[in-house]
Amino acid sequence: xSMKAPSHSAKSNNNDDTDAFAGKLLEWFDVNGRHDLPWxxxxxxxxxxxxxxxxxxxxxxxxxxxxERFVAALPNLPALAAAPMDTVLGLWSGLGYYARARNxxxxxxxxxxxxGGDLPRDLDALTALPGIGRSTAAAIASQAWGDRHxxxxxxxxxxxxxxxxxxxxxxxxxxxRQLWALAESHLPHTRMVDYTQAQMDLGATLCTRxxxxxxxxxxxxxxxxxxxxxxxxxxxxxxxxxxxxxxAQVLWLLDADDRVLLQRRPPVGIWASLxxxxxxxxxxxxAQWFAAHTAxxxxxxGETLPPIAHAxxxxxxELQPRRWRRVALRDAVGDNDDLRWYSRAELxxxxxxxxxxxxxxxxx
DNA sequence: AAAACGGGGGA
DNA sequence: TCCCCAGTTTT
Numbered sequence: 001x002s003m004k005a006p007s008h009s010a011k012s013n014n015n016d017d018t019d020a021f022a023g024k025l026l027e028w029f030d031v032n033g034r035h036d037l038p039w040x041x042x043x044x045x046x047x048x049x050x051x052x053x054x055x056x057x058x059x060x061x062x063x064x065x066x067x068e069r070f071v072a073a074l075p076n077l078p079a080l081a082a083a084p085m086d087t088v089l090g091l092w093s094g095l096g097y098y099a100r101a102r103n104x105x106x107x108x109x110x111x112x113x114x115x116g117g118d119l120p121r122d123l124d125a126l127t128a129l130p131g132i133g134r135s136t137a138a139a140i141a142s143q144a145w146g147d148r149h150x151x152x153x154x155x156x157x158x159x160x161x162x163x164x165x166x167x168x169x170x171x172x173x174x175x176x177r178q179l180w181a182l183a184e185s186h187l188p189h190t191r192m193v194d195y196t197q198a199q200m201d202l203g204a205t206l207c208t209r210x211x212x213x214x215x216x217x218x219x220x221x222x223x224x225x226x227x228x229x230x231x232x233x234x235x236x237x238x239x240x241x242x243x244x245x246x247x248a249q250v251l252w253l254l255d256a257d258d259r260v261l262l263q264r265r266p267p268v269g270i271w272a273s274l275x276x277x278x279x280x281x282x283x284x285x286x287a288q289w290f291a292a293h294t295a296x297x298x299x300x301x302g303e304t305l306p307p308i309a310h311a312x313x314x315x316x317x318e319l320q321p322r323r324w325r326r327v328a329l330r331d332a333v334g335d336n337d338d339l340r341w342y343s344r345a346e347l348x349x350x351x352x353x354x355x356x357x358x359x360x361x362x363x364x
Numbered sequence: 365a366a367a368a369c370g371g372g373g374g375a
Numbered sequence: 376t377c378c379c380c381a382g383t384t385t386t
Contacts, residue, residue, distance in 0.1 A: 056370055057383070096383055099372085133371050154369055171368095173377065209368080210386065238367065 022188040028218035029198035045144035081108035103131030150183035155203025161235035165224030249286035252323040259341040
């Protein structure tokens with residue numbers, strides 16, 4: 001990776017062959033971009049770095065006052081390196097993600113130790129510092145020195161996947177590689193400082209995740225997602241991991257008065273302490289439970305009902321209900337705090353999981 | 365309630 | 376190289 005200032009191929013050192021993407025973006029930026037952010041006046045490598053770290057997981061509006069306070073207390077890199085950790089954390093207090101502050105502090109010390117108290121003007125050396133990855137390094141180098149490097153943060157991923165109609169979750173290595181290549185293909189040969197800011201501004205203000213303002217977008221006529229009506233589908237969201245499918249048997253017992261037998265769940269775990277129909281892992285265990293709790297009733301006489309599908313955040317549960325009417329319990333089981341007959345009128349006041357309530361109330 | 369976020373760290 | 380995490384905000 002080269003550290004030198006923008007290198008230009010012989011044919012491309014002029015504005016005429018600026019990529020259409022970059023050209024339109026820069027024109028838009030001149031009028032609509034953010035030109036008065038605190039780290040832009042004055043712009044120094046230290047201030048650019050600090051702003052990029054703050055902006056990693058924080059919006060401009062939130063970060064700005066913290067930035068001002070931070071640079072007022074620690075105006076340059078050696079001051080940061082010399083400050084106690086507590087001071088740094090105090091200045092960061094309220095911003096969250098405190099690992100950023102620890103990395104920032106550690107990186108400042110490394111810069112004093114290895115780079116003469118300055119940030120290194122080299123992508124690999126920047127990336128080697130804690131808290132700086134490929135995109136942050138490129139954002140720093142382009143904004144601090146105007147060096148020609150592509151960034152690929154969440155904003156740019158969103159813009160490029162829409163503009164080029166790139167489907168597939170951007171976190172996947174193959175998709176991310178493709179997006180990096182596209183980002184590099186659009187790099188202009190001039191105005192890198194503005195170009196980098198322009199991409200972030202477009203993503204943050206127009207090409208937003210929800211409800212993008214396409215009619216205001218300078219790229220709307222070339223944007224594949226816009227042309228093909230796929231703006232809402234791109235970028236492809238993270239594929240939810242396929243939730244494991246579990247099964248359970250549900251025993252629905254009604255007595256001679258049409259009261260329903262409910263069981264209180266254990267105080268921890270799924271549906272903690274709620275009242276549900278007695279449940280078993282499989283049919284054999286359901287039969288076993290049935291034999292142990294009921295008097296003179298025939299398990300096989302139960303009426304098999306359509307299964308209920310229920311989705312939890314981390315697994316899917318299919319409940320197989322089976323119903324018996326006019327059931328009596330064994331004397332030894334009886335009513336107690338965790339296993340009771342409830343009349344229909346009493347159900348309303350109980351904590352009952354939604355799918356179970358739906359099942360038993362739909363029947364009447 | 366769940367997805368998004370950028371870097372770090374472990375597999 | 377890839378995958379997943381921590382920690383927080385946004386949708």
